[in-house]
Amino acid sequence: xxxxxxxxxxxxxxxxxxxxxxxxxxxxxxxxxxxxxxxxxxxxxxxxxxxxxxxxxxxxxxxxxxxxxxxxxxxxxxxxxxxxxxxxxxxxxxxxxxxxxxxxxxxxxxxxxxxxxxxxxxxxxxxxxxxxxxxxxxxxxxxxxxxxxxxxxxxxxxxxxxxxxxxxxxxxxxxxxxxxxxxxxxxxxxxxxxxxxxxxxxxxxxxxxxxxxxxxxxxxxxxxxxxxxxxxxxxxxxxxxxxxxxxxxxxxxxxxxxxxxxxxxxxxxxxxxxxxxxxxxxxxxxxxxxxxxx
Amino acid sequence: xxxxxxxxxxxxxxxxxxxxxxxxxxxxxxxxxxxxxxxxxxxxxxxxxxxxxxxxxxxxxxxxxxxxxxxxxxxxxxxxxxxxxxxxxxxxxxxxxxxxxxxxxxxxxxxxxxxxxxxxxxxxxxxxxxxxxxxxxxxxxxxxxxxxxxxxxxxxxxxxxxxxxxxxxxxxxxxxxxxxxxxxxxxxxxxxxxxxxxxxxxxxxxxxxxxxxxxxxxxxxxxxxxxxxxxxxxxxxxxxxxxxxxxxxxxxxxxxxxxxxxxxxxxxxxxxxxxxxxxxxxxxxxxxxxxxxxxxxxxxxxxxxxxxxxxx
Amino acid sequence: xxxxxxxxxxxxxxxxxxxxxxxxxxxxxxxxxxxxxxxxxxxxxxxxxxxxxxxxxxxxxxxxxxxxxxxxxxxxxxxxxxxxxxxxxxxxxxxxxxxxxxxxxxxxxxxxxxxxxxxxxxxxxxxxxxxxxxxxxxxxxxxxxxxxxxxxxxxxxxxxxxxxxxxxxxxxxxxxxxxxxxxxxxxxxxxxxxxxxxxxxxxxxxxxxxxxxxxxxxxxxxxxxxxxxxxxxxxxxxxxxxxxxxxxxxxxxxxxxxxxxxxxxxxxxxxxxxxxxxxxxxxxxxxxxxx
Ligand SMILES: Nc1ncnc2c1ncn2[C@@H]1O[C@H](COP(=O)(O)OP(=O)(O)OP(=O)(O)O)[C@@H](O)[C@H]1O
Ligand SMILES: [Mg+2]
Numbered sequence: 001x002x003x004x005x006x007x008x009x010x011x012x013x014x015x016x017x018x019x020x021x022x023x024x025x026x027x028x029x030x031x032x033x034x035x036x037x038x039x040x041x042x043x044x045x046x047x048x049x050x051x052x053x054x055x056x057x058x059x060x061x062x063x064x065x066x067x068x069x070x071x072x073x074x075x076x077x078x079x080x081x082x083x084x085x086x087x088x089x090x091x092x093x094x095x096x097x098x099x100x101x102x103x104x105x106x107x108x109x110x111x112x113x114x115x116x117x118x119x120x121x122x123x124x125x126x127x128x129x130x131x132x133x134x135x136x137x138x139x140x141x142x143x144x145x146x147x148x149x150x151x152x153x154x155x156x157x158x159x160x161x162x163x164x165x166x167x168x169x170x171x172x173x174x175x176x177x178x179x180x181x182x183x184x185x186x187x188x189x190x191x192x193x194x195x196x197x198x199x200x201x202x203x204x205x206x207x208x209x210x211x212x213x214x215x216x217x218x219x220x221x222x223x224x225x226x227x228x229x230x231x232x233x234x235x236x237x238x239x240x241x242x243x244x245x246x247x248x249x250x251x252x253x254x255x256x257x258x259x260x261x262x263x264x265x266x267x268x269x270x271x272x273x274x275x276x277x278x279x280x281x282x283x284x285x286x287x288x289x290x291x292x293x294x
Numbered sequence: 295x296x297x298x299x300x301x302x303x304x305x306x307x308x309x310x311x312x313x314x315x316x317x318x319x320x321x322x323x324x325x326x327x328x329x330x331x332x333x334x335x336x337x338x339x340x341x342x343x344x345x346x347x348x349x350x351x352x353x354x355x356x357x358x359x360x361x362x363x364x365x366x367x368x369x370x371x372x373x374x375x376x377x378x379x380x381x382x383x384x385x386x387x388x389x390x391x392x393x394x395x396x397x398x399x400x401x402x403x404x405x406x407x408x409x410x411x412x413x414x415x416x417x418x419x420x421x422x423x424x425x426x427x428x429x430x431x432x433x434x435x436x437x438x439x440x441x442x443x444x445x446x447x448x449x450x451x452x453x454x455x456x457x458x459x460x461x462x463x464x465x466x467x468x469x470x471x472x473x474x475x476x477x478x479x480x481x482x483x484x485x486x487x488x489x490x491x492x493x494x495x496x497x498x499x500x501x502x503x504x505x506x507x508x509x510x511x512x513x514x515x516x517x518x519x520x521x522x523x524x525x526x527x528x529x530x531x532x533x534x535x536x537x538x539x540x541x542x543x544x545x546x547x548x549x550x551x552x553x554x555x556x557x558x559x560x561x562x563x564x565x566x567x568x569x570x571x572x573x574x575x576x577x578x579x580x581x582x583x584x585x586x587x588x589x590x591x592x593x594x595x596x597x598x599x600x601x602x603x604x605x606x
Numbered sequence: 607x608x609x610x611x612x613x614x615x616x617x618x619x620x621x622x623x624x625x626x627x628x629x630x631x632x633x634x635x636x637x638x639x640x641x642x643x644x645x646x647x648x649x650x651x652x653x654x655x656x657x658x659x660x661x662x663x664x665x666x667x668x669x670x671x672x673x674x675x676x677x678x679x680x681x682x683x684x685x686x687x688x689x690x691x692x693x694x695x696x697x698x699x700x701x702x703x704x705x706x707x708x709x710x711x712x713x714x715x716x717x718x719x720x721x722x723x724x725x726x727x728x729x730x731x732x733x734x735x736x737x738x739x740x741x742x743x744x745x746x747x748x749x750x751x752x753x754x755x756x757x758x759x760x761x762x763x764x765x766x767x768x769x770x771x772x773x774x775x776x777x778x779x780x781x782x783x784x785x786x787x788x789x790x791x792x793x794x795x796x797x798x799x800x801x802x803x804x805x806x807x808x809x810x811x812x813x814x815x816x817x818x819x820x821x822x823x824x825x826x827x828x829x830x831x832x833x834x835x836x837x838x839x840x841x842x843x844x845x846x847x848x849x850x851x852x853x854x855x856x857x858x859x860x861x862x863x864x865x866x867x868x869x870x871x872x873x874x875x876x877x878x879x880x881x882x883x884x885x886x887x888x889x890x891x892x893x894x895x896x897x
Contacts, residue, residue, distance in 0.1 A: 086788065088784065088787065088788065091783075091784070091787060093710060093712070103311070106311055108311070110311075112311075112312050113311040113312065114311060114312055116317075116790055116791070116792050117310070117311045117312065117790070118311055119787060119788055119789065119790040119791075120789075120790030121311075121790075123788060123789065124784075124788035125788075126781060126784060126785065126788075128781060130779075130781035130782060130784065130785045131785075132782060132785065132786070132800060133782070133803075133804050134803075142786065142789060142791075142799070143789035143790065143791075145799075146786075146789060146790065146791045146792075146795050146799070147790060190785065193785070193789065194788070194789065197789055197790060317792060319794065320792055320793060320794050323794045324704075324708055326700065327700045327701070327703050327704035327708060328704055328708070329700075330696070330697045330698075330699075330700030330701045330704060331700070331701040331704045331705065331709075331719055333697050333701070333761075333764065334701060334719070334722055334723050334726055334764060334765065334768070335719065335722060337726060337737070337761045337764070338722050338725070338726060340737055340741060341729065341733060341734075341736075341737050343740075344736055344737045344739075344740035344741055345733075345736065345740075347740075348740065395638075398635065399634075399635040399638055399639070400635070401635070402631055402632045402634070402635025402636065403632070403635045403636045403639070405632055406632040406633065406635065406636045407636070410629065410632060419636065421883075421887045422640065423639070424815070424883070424887075425880065425883050426639050426640065426643055428815065428818055428819060428822070428879060428883055429643070429646075429822070429876070429879075430822030430823070430824065430850055430875060430879070431822075431824065431825070432822070432824040432850045432853050432854050432857070432872075433646070433650070433822075433853075433872050433875070433876065434646075435854075435857065436650070436853070436857050436865075436868055436869070436872060437642075437646045437649065437650075439857065440649075440653070440857075440865055440869075441645070441646070441649050467638070467639055467642050470635075470638070470639045471639065498621055498625050499625065500621075500624060500625045500628045500629075503628075504628075521728060524728055524730075525728070525730075527730070528729075528730025528731070528732065528733070529730070530730070530731065530732045530824075530825035531824050531825050531854065534825075534854075535854070535857055535858070555730065555732050555825070558732050558735075558736065558829070559732060559735075559825055559828050559829070562735060562736075562739060562828055562829035563828050563829075563833050568744050576736065576739070577736065577740070580732070580733060580736045583730060583732075583733065584729070584730075584733050587728065587729065587730055587733075588725065588729075591724075591725050591728040591729075592721075592725065594728070595721060595724050595725065
C-alpha cells in the first residue's frame, strides 16, 4: 500500500490549448490528497487478435477511487486494453490475452476465475449508448434480475438512477421505452444500469464521444461524483476531458513495423494527469498532447 | 479514521471471482440447442439412407445400364421395363418450358425492383411476390389443367387435355418470385459507387442496368437460375395434375408425358407392397432426382457464397 | 442553332426508344406473375364460390358431389398446423440460436451444418415424402397417420424457419449483447432475456410464412398416406387427410362437378393462406425495428 508520493505538480505553464492551468492545478491538489491503493496491477500484458499483437507489454497500476484515463491515437489499442479489465475480450474468439492483471491481488485470467463473476464487479459503459430495447425501468432492473436480486427492486432502480443523475428526468416515465431518451440521457441510463449491480469499478470506453457538449459535461460531472465510491477507468480522445476528470493518465501509441506491416500499441507513459499534460517525460507524449502528432 | 479502517469498511468480504458453482445449466442449454441443430443433419442422413438402401436392392434386380440407357418406362407392366429415359425427357421438357418463363421474367422483375422501382413501389412488390410464391402448387396445378390448357386449346395449338406445355409454363410462373428475389438480393448488393460512376459518364438507366449491374451480380443471378431449375425439376403437383401419366419420349410439348416426380407421386399414392419391385422403383427414381437437384443446389450455394465474398 | 443545347435537351432517338422498350419489358416481367395470379383468383372464385357452404366446411368426402365436403380435411390441416407449430418452431429457433450464438464458425462441422441446411431448403418436397414413406410409414411402422404427416412437414419447413430465425437473431446488434454481458449476465441469460425477445417479431413472421407454406404442401403427404377417405375427425395416430390433398383428389376425378368442388376447396385454402401471409407481413411492418 503506497501513500501518496505524488511528485509536486510542476509549475510549468500548460502548453495545450484549451487545458486550463487551474484545472490541472486542482487535479494535482486532489491527487495529492488521495491515497493510492493499488486495485489493478497489470504486468506485461499483450493482447493479440488472431496471433497478431494489437497491444504489447503493458504494465501499470490502477488505483482505487481514482479516475484513470487512457489516451492515444486511434488504433493504438485503448479499447482492446480496457476490455481486458472485465474480460470482454473473451467474447471475441480470435482475441488472446497474455500476461497478468491482478485485481485485489487475484489474477483475473487465472484458471479458477469466472468471467461472469468478474463482470459483475467490473461494469462497462460503451462508446455508443446501448440501452436494451426495453423500458427505462427494465433497463436498470436487468442486472439485478440477472443476479437474482429480486428484493427491493424498485428502490434499487431508483438509487441507481439517482446516482446517475437521471432520476429527476425520468421518474415520471419509467415505463417508457429507453429509446425515447436523448443520447446523453441514454448514456446516463447505461451508467445507471451498471451502478444497479453495485460494481467496484466502472470502465468507460469513450463514454461521451457520441454526445453533445452539454451531455458531455453532465457525464463528466457524474464521474466526479462517482469516483468517491467507484474506481473509474476511461478511454477518451478528448484531452481536455482527460485533464478535467482524470487523476492519472496513460498515453498509448502505435509502433509501426514496416517490414511485417504491423501496427502494435504500446504504453508510452503513465503518470499523474498534470505531469502528462505539462511535463511529459517522453517526446511522443509531448507531441501528442500539444497536438503536433500526425 | 485511518486509511486502513476505511479500506476495511469498504471491503468487508473477501473478493471471490470463482463461479459460485459450475454453471451446468449453461452447458445443458448449449447441448439442447446443438441437439436441435442435429435434427437437420439427421434429416439429410435419413434422406440418403432412405434413398440409397432400397435403390441398391433395386439395382440388384435391374441392371444400372438398362436403367439409364433404356428408352421404355413400364414398371407396372409385364414384362416390366425400367428405362428411365422417358422420365428424364419428360422432366427436361417441363423444365425447359418453365425456364422460358421464369428466367427472363424473374430477371426482369429483379432489375425492375433493384434499378427502377421507387422504394415505396418496392415495399409493395416484395411482399406481393412473396405471396405469389406462397400459393400452393396444387392450386397452380388446378389452374394449369382447368384454365391454361383450355386456353391453349382455344388458341388452336392442338394440345392434349394433359400436356407438358401448360404444366411447364405454369411451373415457370410459379418460379418467377424465386428467380426475382435471389437475383434482386445480388443486385442490391452491388455497390452504389459502380452505378454512380457509370451515370456520371452519361450512361442511361438501361446501360447501367445491363452493362454494370447485371454483370456485377452475375454469379448471384446464375445462382438464382440454378435454384429455379432445381425447383422446376423437383416440382410435383403441377405436373402430376396437368402433364398426364404416360411415360414416353417426346419433345412435343402438346403431348402428355410423365416426369420423375410425377411418377413418384402417382406410384406412391397407391398401397404397393413394401418388398415389391414397384415399391423400389420409387426410391431408384427418387435417388436420381435427388442427385440431380443436389448437384444444382450445391452449385447454386457456391455461387451465392462467392458473390457474398466479393461484396461483403 | 446550338448543338450543345440540343444534345443536352434530349438523348438520341434510338436511346430513348431502346430505354422505353426495355422499361416496358421489365414492367411485363413484373406484372405477368400478378396478372396470372389475378386471373387465377377470378377463375377459381367464379368456378367455386357457389360451393363454399356449410356442407363443404363440415361434411366428409362423398362420391356424390352435392354431398361431398372437406370437413375432415380442413380439420386435419388445422391439427397439422398445431402440431407443426409445436415441433418446428422450437427446433428451428434452437438451431438458429446454436448457429448464431454458440457455434464457432471456424469449425468444419459448423460450416458443414450451415451448408447442409441451405441444401435441405432446396431438396424437392417429394423427396421428403419418400423419407416419410421409408422411415415413418414403413420403417418404424407408424403407418399412414396424422403424426407421420406432421413430422414430414416439420422436416420440410425446418430449414425455412431456421433461415428466417437466423436473420432475425443476426439483426439484433452486438452492442445489446455486450451491454448485457458487461452487467455479469451469463451467455444463456443474454440470449434468453435480450436476444430472443428482440428477435421475436422476425421469428414470428418467418415461422408464419413457413407454416403457410407447409399446409399448402401436397406432394409429400401423398406418399405418407393422406390420400384416403376419412369420415371422422382425425386423431394423432389415426388415418387423416389434409385440405390440399382433398383438393388434389377432387381434381383427379374426371367429372366436372368435382372440379368445381376443387375450386371451392381452393378458395378455402387460399383464404387461410392469404390470411396467414397478410398477418405475417403486418407483423413485420408493425414490429420491424431499425436498429
Ligand atoms: N475484434 C477485433 N478483431 C481483430 N482485430 C481487432 C479487433 N478489435 C480491434 N482490433 C485491432 O486492434 C487494434 C487496436 O484496436 P482498438 O479498437 O483497441 O483501438 P483504439 O485505440 O480503441 O482505437 P479508437 O481510438 O479508434 O477507438 C486495431 O489495429 C484493430 O484493428
Ligand atoms: Mg476504441
